[in-house]
Amino acid sequence: xxxxxxxxxxxxxxxxxKMVKAAGFSADFIEAxxxxxxxxxxxxxxxxxxxxxxxxxxxxxxxxxxxxxxxGISVDFGFVTTESSDEMRAKAEGLGAKFLISKPFTKESxxxxxxxxx
Amino acid sequence: xxxxxxxSMSDRELNQFIDHVKFETGINLDTSKRYLLESRLSPVxxxxxxxxxxxxxxxxxxxxxxxxxxxxxxxxxNETYFFRDEHPFDLLKYKLIxxxxxxxQRSSVKIASAACSSGQExxxxxxxxxxxxxxxxxxxxxxxxxxxxxxxVTMASKGEYSKFEVQRGLSDExxxxxxxxxxxxxxxxxxxxxxxxxxxxNLLKPEGVLAKFNIIFCRNVVNYFEDKDxxxxxxxxxxxxxxxxxxxxxxxxxxxxxxxHFEKKSFKGSVYYEKVG
Numbered sequence: 001x002x003x004x005x006x007x008x009x010x011x012x013x014x015x016x017x018k019m020v021k022a023a024g025f026s027a028d029f030i031e032a033x034x035x036x037x038x039x040x041x042x043x044x045x046x047x048x049x050x051x052x053x054x055x056x057x058x059x060x061x062x063x064x065x066x067x068x069x070x071x072g073i074s075v076d077f078g079f080v081t082t083e084s085s086d087e088m089r090a091k092a093e094g095l096g097a098k099f100l101i102s103k104p105f106t107k108e109s110x111x112x113x114x115x116x117x118x
Numbered sequence: 119x120x121x122x123x124x125x126s127m128s129d130r131e132l133n134q135f136i137d138h139v140k141f142e143t144g145i146n147l148d149t150s151k152r153y154l155l156e157s158r159l160s161p162v163x164x165x166x167x168x169x170x171x172x173x174x175x176x177x178x179x180x181x182x183x184x185x186x187x188x189x190x191x192x193x194x195x196n197e198t199y200f201f202r203d204e205h206p207f208d209l210l211k212y213k214l215i216x217x218x219x220x221x222x223q224r225s226s227v228k229i230a231s232a233a234c235s236s237g238q239e240x241x242x243x244x245x246x247x248x249x250x251x252x253x254x255x256x257x258x259x260x261x262x263x264x265x266x267x268x269x270x271v272t273m274a275s276k277g278e279y280s281k282f283e284v285q286r287g288l289s290d291e292x293x294x295x296x297x298x299x300x301x302x303x304x305x306x307x308x309x310x311x312x313x314x315x316x317x318x319x320n321l322l323k324p325e326g327v328l329a330k331f332n333i334i335f336c337r338n339v340v341n342y343f344e345d346k347d348x349x350x351x352x353x354x355x356x357x358x359x360x361x362x363x364x365x366x367x368x369x370x371x372x373x374x375x376x377x378x379h380f381e382k383k384s385f386k387g388s389v390y391y392e393k394v395g
Contacts, residue, residue: 009249010212011212014213015216015219015250016220018216019220019221019223022221103223104219104224104251106224
């Protein structure tokens with residue numbers, strides 16, 4: 001299982017990786033620091049799952065998801081983000097995101113969001 | 119009027135101050151520290167309008183006197199600045215906090231800045247937390263900062279600094295993000311101040327510390343103590359840590375692990391100590 005973590009904070013990428021492990025899943029991780037780099041990694045490395053932040057420089061999470069749709073690239077995609085309004089959830093879902101994990105997350109909330117992918 | 123003559127300390131006075139400082143703080147000075155004592159206590163004489171060190175010695179017999187508090191502050195205030203030595207804050211950001219919050223972000227995280235002096239270390243920690251977590255109100259993170267001097271603790275708790283002080287260690291971008299500039303002074307923003315509490319604690323007699331910590335920074339402190347007090351200091355720090363809690367000391371300092379409380383670890387060149395058991 002190859003998981004791409006997209007977040008502009010190195011520390012948060014580490015937290016997200018630990019979060020997946022703490023929820024009981026094992027994965028090979030690759031990382032990207034913004035949406036554009038994430039898009040490049042998705043094309044180059046074909047991850048099975050993308051865990052993506054919402055706000056990032058250069059290309060945001062929602063812009064990355066839009067670009068994937070525009071280019072016809074299919075990958076399981078979910079957000080791990082501080083912001084989690086109903087409007088954002090609807091927007092994410094409308095673009096095909098599979099889940100939105102809001103911070104601060106718990107082991108249980110991560111397990112529930114990810115269990116169907118592992 | 120204080121004359122220049124008043125600023126010369128006799129050998130007898132020097133030894134009395136050494137004994138007094140040792141008794142009050144545990145800090146072990148010797149006669150080679152005459153210059154340090156003179157340079158730090160001379161402003162105390164001036165502040166209280168005293169004409170000689172012998173007058174100061176009379177005042178400090180009363181441990182609760184303002185003169186004694188001023189003396190403790192003057193001796194224990196270490197030079198510090200924001201993000202001093204940088205590596206410990208990278209350790210906090212990229213290892214210690216991810217380890218704690220990567221498991222459950224709703225868990226409580228308690229961090230101590232021991233011997234916090236004028237507070238820059240504690241506020242730097244808060245800045246690290248803010249950078250990682252974005253909205254601190256969503257998390258159960260707390261920083262407790264201690265110092266032996268109540269004068270320093272009162273000053274540090276205000277979170278107010280001069281332009282010179284904020285420019286030491288902080289970029290312009292960080293200054294504008296984390297400080298409000300009021301009449302030429304820079305005050306740490308309320309969100310950061312809200313997660314820090316300051317209190318007067320003697321690390322050799324830390325009776326007032328009720329909380330247990332996940333992480334303690336106690337840097338540039340150890341070398342002021344003689345060996346038996348070093349062992350007591352680390353024994354007390356171990357008691358203040360939760361199981362598997364982390365102790366970070368200064369890069370040039372050695373841990374006295376006489377009681378076997380700690381296991382040495384490292385992360386990208388930064389050494390830290392994990393409490394055993």
